[in-house]
Amino acid sequence: MNRVRLIIFNAALGPLDYRVPEGMDVGPGSVVIAPLGPRQIVGIVWDEGRLPGDTVPDARLRPILGVLPVPPLKPELRRLIEWTADYYCASLASVARMVLSSGGALKGPATMTEYRLSGGMPERMTPKRELAIAALEGEQATMRELADISGVSEGVLRGLVNQGVLEPVVVDCDRPYEKARADFDQPDLSAEQGEVAGRLVQAMRDGGFAPFLLDGVTGSGKTETYFEAIAEALRNNRQTLVLLPEIALTEAFLRRFENRFGAAPIVWHSSLKSTERRRAWRAIASGEAQVVVGARSALFLPYARLGLIVVDEAHEISFKQDDGVRYNARDVAVMRARFEKIPAILASATPALESLQMAESGIYERLVLPSRFGGASLPHIETVNLTEEPPEKGRWLAPRLARELFARLERKEQSLLFLNRRGYAPLTLCRHCGYRFQCPNCSAWLVEHRLSHRLACHHCGHETATPDRCPECGEPDCLVACGPGVERIADEVAEIMPEARVAVATSDTLNSPEKAAAFVAMAEAGEIDVIVGTQLVTKGFHFPELTLVGVVDADLGLEGGDLRAAERTYQQVAQVAGRAGRGAKPGEVLIQTRHPDAAVIAALAAGDRDAFYAAETEARRHAGAPPFGRWGAIIVSSEDEPEAREAANRIGAIRPNLPDVQILGPAPAPMALLRGRYRYRLLLNARRSAELQNVIRDWLGALSFPQGVRVSVDIDPYSFV
Template identity: 85%
Template sequence: MNRARLLMLNAALGPLDYRVPDGMVVVPGSVVLAPLGPRQVIGVVWEEERLPSQRVPDARLRPLVEVLPVPPLRAELRRLIEWTADYYCASLASVARMVLSSGGALKGPATMTEYRLSGGMPERMTPQRERAMAALEGEQATIRELAGLSDVSEGVLRGLVNQGVLEPVAVDCDRPYPPASADFAEPVLNDAQQDVADRFVAAVEEHRFAPFLLDGVTGSGKTETYFEAIAAAIRAGRQTLVLLPEIALTEAFLRRFEDRFGAAPVLWHSSLKSTERRRGWRAIASGEAQVVVGARSALFLPYAQLGLIVVDEAHETSFKQDEGVRYNARDVAVMRARFERIPVILASATPALESLQMAAAGTYEKLDLESRYGGATLPAITTINLTEEPPERGRWLAPPLVEAMQARMARGEQSLLFLNRRGFAPLTLCRNCGHRFQCPNCSAWLVEHRLSHRLACHHCGHETTPPDACPECGEKDCLVACGPGVERIADEVAATLPEARVAVATSDTLNTPEKAAAFVAAAESGAIDVIVGTQLVTKGFHFPELTLVGVVDADLGLEGGDLRAAERTYQQVAQVAGRAGRGAKPGEVLIQTRHPDAPVIAALAAGDRDAFYEAETEARRYAGAPPFGRWAAIIVSSEDEAEAREAANRIGATRPNLLDVAILGPAPAPLSLLRGRYRYRLLINARRTAQVQDVIRDWLGALTFPSGVRVGVDIDPYSFV
């Protein structure tokens, strides 16, 4: 090639053509450095026919600077970038940025200096030095990262370096990972598991696109079956990607993985240090990384020879990204497997309705595990009608649930209380004047967190300290917490069962893999009697002594107009119910509700999943909702409310008039102010055959907006706030 067309990582630039200097070799997918004005920018060489642009004469082309020392992006990954951008109405550049997400990895092999305690002592001990030395025992990282771990300034640590207390260590940034062994500890599977595992292994060995829906009750051993598929990929010298919905789940998964394969997988999530991301990215691109376990962003990494994709807890809504490129990792995983011509396994005890419909249509092969492993039985489920058996005044736990917890305490067993609401209370108000504490950046109430003594917005992260007096009327000692969060339930448990050892498990308290590991270890050792948690505890955890699950407010998820509310409530409650009775002892689930006859609650109590899904399927079919129709949303926002409203009205006024597409709105979004931006929404409901993306592109492409207005498109939305 003597000229190259580049996909730039800035969508505003569009494709640009460059001259390839003599002696430089580039191919489609090469990652290169190119001049742009006085700067040098990164681009990816692309096929000209797939990236249309006005052809610039050869004489006007500037030469490329260099080819970066990373393998070219494979054709399969380039096709995935194109498909994702097309389907989700995003720019190619924004998707490509997710692939090249580690800038350090693009610089080639390198060493760096990290620091660790030498065993020496400083000439003079100060409280900060003492705190740092205690926190850094066993740690090795850069000075900046050690400062974050120890909560002291970098200056304090550099003083320890000068005195020899911290010693430098030269580290190879690309040092290899310990290899996993497919035969390290082969499991004993029951007949049902073996049949499923054999089907997975055959698909891996055939190296062809094969989408599977693994539908197994909680505790049925789904993980062990797809571990055999991972073993087959390792034997074949191919890579595996396992997607998990929560970082907090990784520690329990890693332990099971190491027990089976003798080494840890390569991790990929937002909490990694920059050096870890660089090392992981390069190992993945070179093919050295055998198994990668990560969050949804791991889906776009440049695997050298991918052989299998697993999406665990595939029903989870956290696989849908709601900002930037608004993609659903479950669906993109299937498409990546299609482009790579490999199997993909969607594993869940409560599959999404869309996945079940794909299986019913024959697109996915459905494999079932209908009973728990090792003779464990599914728990008995009972509803507590709160209108007939209400909690005591000022309390939230009904007498039957309290009595069941007391019985577990007496037998030395564990209980789990589930409430999908973080913090102490969702609303704080003044009993004197009625003032409600609201986020200054969002149209949302501030949530009281008593453990950290703060009022916090769960949408933008704004925090403030609870005042001594009402800011509206000045009255002191007049603030009232309204409604329960998990912290308030934990306080009630402590008051009701003073001997109980209580742990609160939420994304606030288990916000790192290390904290999650400590929680799991405490629960498994019997150091916790009652766990109070949010949706974080509904999946992935296995505590043999946990025999009681109490759902504090099963009606909570049915509020707010979420179009998937019934399905989501069923999935959450069924998943948390699955934590009970996973060992030799039988489990029990008590569901507190004011609407025991609601279809979703009745189905849970009867254990009749099929009846619920059939009713929900018919309701969706009647409404033309997914999977029988298409949804899309257009979100308009600006820091100026009038500007946002005017832009939304312009979009609404130019809407296309099509028989198979209905367009609703514009209207203020339910969360009309978010992070200081005013928001309006239009909702599109279309028949399955409609080309929604083309309609939206033609519609919005004809309009221009002020620089302060953002217009986002959400295909297949999960959030309607």
């Protein structure tokens, strides 16, 4: 009797046993179709003996219906799925689902119909047809994609097909990608870069697991050094994965990559069309894909010959997923490299304290690039004490910062103003009755966005038009914006410097790779004088003419209950400061603050990273916080507040009493209402010796909850709202 156990994508059911029909070739990792009740489901055959579950009698087993035409998941990937599920207290099914993230890719080879201009003209020209023909010159895509490109309806385009103006073209969905070449354009590396690159290339040649912390100041050329390791992977026909924290960074990276290797890498992120995801997934699984550049989800793709993993800007918190499987891609990347027995490179100018500690203990090999490439110097940094040099009434830029902006404009140099707050103002209220606009779904104020004339919640996405009068008292022209966002700062710059060309750079304005590429092109062409941006502009961008960075409110990140606030503030401000003076001209950074003596601000002003990290390390050691202790969180939520409170209290009532685990709560979460769900939290602080995951599993496993209650676990949390 040939039987197998499958992971199916229903965490509530767990693994299920099936019979393998005679003559069907099924082994561990095979992706199969199996019956479940009246439905057909996708499952993954797992290794014998590795999944718990009751043994079903042979006579009751239903047969597998078929094997899908994709390569079996490799043992290394199956071990990664198991480790991720175990470490982050998630189900195997929810982790495995991330591997099979393109349903279309599982159906095997296929063709599709695209359309392009034939060169003919319609019998009758209309304004919309004329618009479409002009917009589609040189384009070939599906009907829906052409409609997006041209801005006309699919009905208009189908009329052009009937007239012979657009002609159909049958294309292979799995058509090959252009090949990158290791030696297309050899770079001119500095001596420091050459030494670091040589070590990375040697690790590629030696083979085996080798984790590196590539610690280089901003502008030191970290990318060029790890490009040499990618070149070595190409020479050996091995695949490379490069993880980036933001899709807005991909366009600039793709251009640098193409200049070095003669072809663009394969891109993977949430904005891809389904046909692009299918093509990329199958190329990765077959081994045809050479280099993949992607967001954190690219980490779980089924690479056939993975040889190198790079995590760029490895300190970024966007590598931590805050819903579903709450994993940290930085840490999972190192574990994947360990299972695959390949090098992993964590690159950053401001590494996470955990990564520095791993290097200090000898687990990671630290490679240092201490100076900028090409003789460029690090910027000069000063603080502006807002209690002594306050802005004018109704303004947010201190006079000294305003003067420096004028000076840069006169010298035809660029400036960057950083404020990590989207929109125009974080709070809008009525000056007549005091009414505040609050999100109906979250414990958050609605943020005014004047560019779109909307009030928006940045947590759930709720939006409403900005009203003409107060909805509470009905008074017209009484709404007041409180506090600054980037749009308000941009308005201030336009008011005091009307001749300046100002660009707002946030996830609202650069919400696609194409818009990010257009912004970069304008900045590099000198068509922007002042950039006003959020954390999006703190990383990855290289503008040689940018010589001034102004941090509008350095204290903002130190507010609230973030247990990593000091480290995060240091990283953000140091990264944005690193945008200044990257070319031949020296750079200057002005940090506006009301607390210039705060340890993190003083360290930034002094340029003394080591002193800050040493002080932060001692504070963490004293508190038993990561990397010297472990954090975990249990989040309880329900659409019914009493139900959520009752469930949280039940969890708290049977908390384990352990000497090496401290449990705080339950208490209402700082964001007590999020997306229509009431939330309670428990925070665990454990010693390194504690088996934190087992403690949580045993604790929660003894309880059951009503259907409306969700209980989620966050190991190594980064968000404390």
